[in-house]
Amino acid sequence: MIDFGTKVVAGVTPGRGGTKVEGVPVFDSVREAVHRRRANASIIFVPAPYAKDAAIEAIEGGLKLVVIITERIPFHDCLDLMPYARSRGCTVIGPNCPGLASPGQAKMGIMPNQLFKEGDAGVISRSGTLTYEIVNAMTEAGFGQTTCIGIGGDPIIGTSMVDALAMFQKDRKTKRIVVVGEIGGTAEEEAADFIKRRVTKPVVAYVAGRTAPPGKRMGHAGAIIQGNRGTAESKVKAFEEAGVPVAEYPVGIPKLLAAT
Amino acid sequence: MKFLEYKAKEIFARYGIPIPRGAIASTPDGIVNPPLPCMVKAQVLVGGRGKAGGIKPAESLDEARSVVGQILGMDIHGYRVKEVYLEERLDIGRELYLGLTIDRSAREPLLMASAKGGIDIEAVPRDQIYMEHIPAEVGIQPYVLRSLLKQLGLAKEVGEQFASVVTNAYYLFRKEDAELVEINPLVVTKDGRVVAGDAKLVIDDNAEYRHPEYANLDQDRTPLEQEAHDKGITFIQLDGDIGVIANGAGLTMATLDILSLKGGKGGTFLDLGGTDDPAKVKQAFELLIKANPSVILLNIFGGITKADTVALGVKQALEEMHTKIPVVARIKGVNEAQAKEMLRSIGTYPAETVEEAAELAVKVKSGGA
Numbered sequence: 001m002i003d004f005g006t007k008v009v010a011g012v013t014p015g016r017g018g019t020k021v022e023g024v025p026v027f028d029s030v031r032e033a034v035h036r037r038r039a040n041a042s043i044i045f046v047p048a049p050y051a052k053d054a055a056i057e058a059i060e061g062g063l064k065l066v067v068i069i070t071e072r073i074p075f076h077d078c079l080d081l082m083p084y085a086r087s088r089g090c091t092v093i094g095p096n097c098p099g100l101a102s103p104g105q106a107k108m109g110i111m112p113n114q115l116f117k118e119g120d121a122g123v124i125s126r127s128g129t130l131t132y133e134i135v136n137a138m139t140e141a142g143f144g145q146t147t148c149i150g151i152g153g154d155p156i157i158g159t160s161m162v163d164a165l166a167m168f169q170k171d172r173k174t175k176r177i178v179v180v181g182e183i184g185g186t187a188e189e190e191a192a193d194f195i196k197r198r199v200t201k202p203v204v205a206y207v208a209g210r211t212a213p214p215g216k217r218m219g220h221a222g223a224i225i226q227g228n229r230g231t232a233e234s235k236v237k238a239f240e241e242a243g244v245p246v247a248e249y250p251v252g253i254p255k256l257l258a259a260t
Numbered sequence: 261m262k263f264l265e266y267k268a269k270e271i272f273a274r275y276g277i278p279i280p281r282g283a284i285a286s287t288p289d290g291i292v293n294p295p296l297p298c299m300v301k302a303q304v305l306v307g308g309r310g311k312a313g314g315i316k317p318a319e320s321l322d323e324a325r326s327v328v329g330q331i332l333g334m335d336i337h338g339y340r341v342k343e344v345y346l347e348e349r350l351d352i353g354r355e356l357y358l359g360l361t362i363d364r365s366a367r368e369p370l371l372m373a374s375a376k377g378g379i380d381i382e383a384v385p386r387d388q389i390y391m392e393h394i395p396a397e398v399g400i401q402p403y404v405l406r407s408l409l410k411q412l413g414l415a416k417e418v419g420e421q422f423a424s425v426v427t428n429a430y431y432l433f434r435k436e437d438a439e440l441v442e443i444n445p446l447v448v449t450k451d452g453r454v455v456a457g458d459a460k461l462v463i464d465d466n467a468e469y470r471h472p473e474y475a476n477l478d479q480d481r482t483p484l485e486q487e488a489h490d491k492g493i494t495f496i497q498l499d500g501d502i503g504v505i506a507n508g509a510g511l512t513m514a515t516l517d518i519l520s521l522k523g524g525k526g527g528t529f530l531d532l533g534g535t536d537d538p539a540k541v542k543q544a545f546e547l548l549i550k551a552n553p554s555v556i557l558l559n560i561f562g563g564i565t566k567a568d569t570v571a572l573g574v575k576q577a578l579e580e581m582h583t584k585i586p587v588v589a590r591i592k593g594v595n596e597a598q599a600k601e602m603l604r605s606i607g608t609y610p611a612e613t614v615e616e617a618a619e620l621a622v623k624v625k626s627g628g629a
Contacts, residue, residue: 048466048469049469049470071533071534072466073466074437074464074466074467074470075362075437075439075464075466076396076434076437076464076467078367079362079367079368079369079396080396080397082367083367083395083396083397084397098563110563110564111563112562112563112564112593125510126510127508127509127510127511128508128510128511128563129506129507129508129510129511129561129562129563130508130510130511130513130514131510132561132563133511133514133561133614136561136592153509153510155362155364156362156364156367157367160365180510182509182510182513183513185364185365186364186365187364187365190365206514208510208511208513208514208517209513209514209517210517210520211513211516211517211519211520211526212513212516212529213498213499248521249518249521249615250514250518250614251613251615
């Protein structure tokens with residue numbers, strides 16, 4: 001993150017206050033970090049059982065952007081967490097996500113630095129490593145990124161696909177948008193509907209899980225197909241009806257971008 | 261975690277939701293104190309058991325024994341019946357529906373109720389299902405219950421019991437980390453009692469650590485899937501023959517999709533997650549080899565994942581298991597060059613991209629590489 005240009009001003013680990021990691025001072029609490037180092041955003045790697053506590057501490061500490069990388073957080077914890085964040089005007093990204101990166105500016109996440117290149121495409125993804133694959137293909141084909149947001153694969157997330165689309169629509173530097181979806185839930189269908197009504201920038205998409213058998217849970221809490229809802233077919237159809245071309249292969253994204 | 265009906269009902273009872281009297285049995289002679297006359301109900305983790313012949317009445321103990329004998333061992337949509345539940349026969353007046361789940365888009369719990377219970381809720385017209393979001397920070401408020409009772413047209417006494425069931429079910433939903441609490445039918449007996457006729461309960465797997473008491477419940481996993489679960493590995497057996505292992509759920513799914521586009525069929529979904537610990541990789545590969553695929557397709561796109569330690573795990577597993585199963589490997593990440601060298605030294609087929617790897621896997625399988 002530091003190599004990417006992020007100003008990492010403090011670390012927080014209870015009991016480790018007073019030490020330093022890579023020259024960055026560590027504090028016992030978020031309050032101290034905010035008070036002493038004026039932190040204004042937080043990235044959370046705390047293990048699942050303690051992540052809710054850490055996130056609430058960060059929100060309560062006045063941070064306005066909180067990225068939760070941690071996977072396997074019980075979703076009932078997120079049911080409590082997200083309304084609290086909203087009530088405090090805090091944007092939460094994740095959980096169970098690779099974070100976000102704005103090439104040339106900063107990164108709050110675990111994506112490999114070398115994949116990115118400055119450019120005019122915004123990337124929204126529910127997945128981690130699949131995003132690396134797609135961003136890598138984009139960069140190789142010359143399509144750089146304004147920001148790449150890994151929104152996370154869990155059922156309850158802080159920033160939805162629609163939220164992220166609205167932000168990219170507003171962002172003047174973003175000229176085109178890439179959406180990486182997967183089976184389960186109805187985020188892609190809602191995104192397609194939002195694109196139809198509100199997004200004027202060109203959008204292209206990829207949907208993972210076309211061959212997943214119904215009823216099987218594929219790792220992500222999000223990746224489960226229930227009946228006819230949330231299937232890959234339904235998502236691809238929704239996108240196509242909204243004028244969003246869907247790539248067959250992840251590496252097909254740059255070709256679709258070239259046509260935008 | 262899914263729960264069999266009788267297990268779910270035990271939990272319901274703990275939360276004050278009325279359930280019929282019942283007795284569990286796993287052999288015809290193992291029936292102890294059944295309520296008579298009764299309904300004999302197959303206990304399986306799948307819906308539609310009634311239509312499949314898994315629910316039958318019995319009047320006497322003798323009849324119950326014979327019915328239990330018929331139902332035990334039955335195959336219901338691929339699930340073998342190992343236990344039956346003998347339950348008090350209710351004198352049904354009305355059948356209602358009650359469900360609690362989460363609405364991902366609203367990011368809130370969703371309460372669903374209908375006067376049309378006893379049938380598949382998907383078959384009930386939307387306008388006859390009462391739906392209400394319950395903001396987690398406020399919980400169920402009395403006004404929601406009032407409007408619910410009015411919508412369902414429930415008279416005072418029954419209404420009060422129903423409201424109490426809804427409140428308790430919501431409490432259970434939150435306390436037990438449930439994904440789904442469903443009572444269908446929620447029976448109103450002719451003498452005016454509100455009783456849970458059936459019980460569906462699914463608890464968030466990620467919350468397992470908060471509920472160690474449910475750790476040993478039988479889930480619908482294959483023996484290999486169970487072994488993987490116990491080792492903390494995300495592993496699902498599919499009906500194809502190519503063993504797919506990748507890192508990250510999205511990438512693993514995409515790898516299966518690409519394989520299918522190239523004419524192959526995945527036999528496993530194995531998500532290594534963020535691990536690059538050789539011991540863990542080795543465990544994962546051992547599972548994969550036990551699944552006996554015709555080819556193994558490894559697809560790693562590492563960010564902070566160290567490719568060389570993943571390769572080391574692969575090497576150790578292949579050498580120790582003396583397997584002849586060919587491996588096609590596509591690996592990207594930190595120390596990629598060392599990883600590729602190590603994989604080459606043990607005779608795996610290298611590929612630069614996942615498309616290439618998928619094509620190669622299909623070719624190797626048919627003996628063309």
